[in-house]
Amino acid sequence: MNFETVNGILIPFLGTSLGSACVYLLKKDLSPAVVRAMNGFASGVMVAASIWSLLIPAIEQNAGRGRMAVLPAILGFWIGTLFLLLLDHVIPHIHMFADQAEGPKSHLARTTMMILAVTLHNIPEGMAVGIVYAGLLAGTSGITAGAALALSIGIAIQNFPEGAIISMPLHAQGMNRHKSFIGGVLSGAVEPVGALVMIAFSALFVPVMPYLLSFAAGAMMYVV
Incomplete structure (x- = not known):
């Protein structure tokens, strides 16, 4: 695994960590307008990256299968x-700015359900990064270093505001800034772990790489 791959895996985690650091810098939560603008921009990048x-x-x-080439995708x-x-x-789980929780009924705290929502998003995102870089390392056609980096x-x-909406509510509930920051950072830890798992088993995945690439695309589109 080369330096380029390590960087690609860690960049999403860095986004979560920087967002979590807002607990040290801001007294108020990020405004809904700022969060939506960042998510809108990130969604456009993610849709394009999912396609390309x-x-x-x-x-x-x-491509050699003719009309059946699109079937795995x-x-x-x-x-x-x-x-x-x-x-x-x-x-x-519950999403940012939402009033109603989703999924089965639960007595979990709102902050806990927000952490679960972020984790739910991070699972396929980590897998997607790992699959793309696994394909890049394997020399899979169509995958470029630029496209992997864009993803x-x-x-x-997208992870930046998600880190902030975890760390800042934790601090508002009485947790000190350091522990709140760590809580936000840990919410994104599943991404590099998921990416590393995909890369570690990449040799097994090569025969089904088209299915995995499109699986990650479907999961990413759902998140967007």
Whole structure:
């Protein structure tokens, strides 16, 4: 695993960490307008990266199958979408600025459910980064270093406000700034772990790489 790959894996985690550091710098939460603007920009980057870094390479790898080249991409995309839909229904969570919790009924604190919501998003994002860089290391056609980096940066931008909405409410509830910061940082730890798992088992995934790429694309689109 080269330096470029390590950087790509850590960039999204850095976004969460920088957002969590807002607990040291800001007295008030990020305004809804700022958060929505950042998420809107990040969503555009993530949609483009999902298409160019995930779906198109998945189709190109099966170009020799003619009309059937799109089949793995279609199947993987829908499986990824349905997988996130399933998690959405079985894990109690609440999104930023939402009044109603989603998933099964729970007596968990609002902050805990927000952490679960962030974790729910971070699972497929970490997988997507790992799959793309695994494909890049394996020389998979259609995957470029620039496209992989764009995906990582887009996720990092989205992770910035997510880190802040974890650390700042924790501090508001009485936790000291250092522990609140650590809590926000840990909420994003699942991403590099998920990416490393994908890369570690990349040799096993090569035969089904088109399905994995499109699976990650479907999951990412669901998050967006």
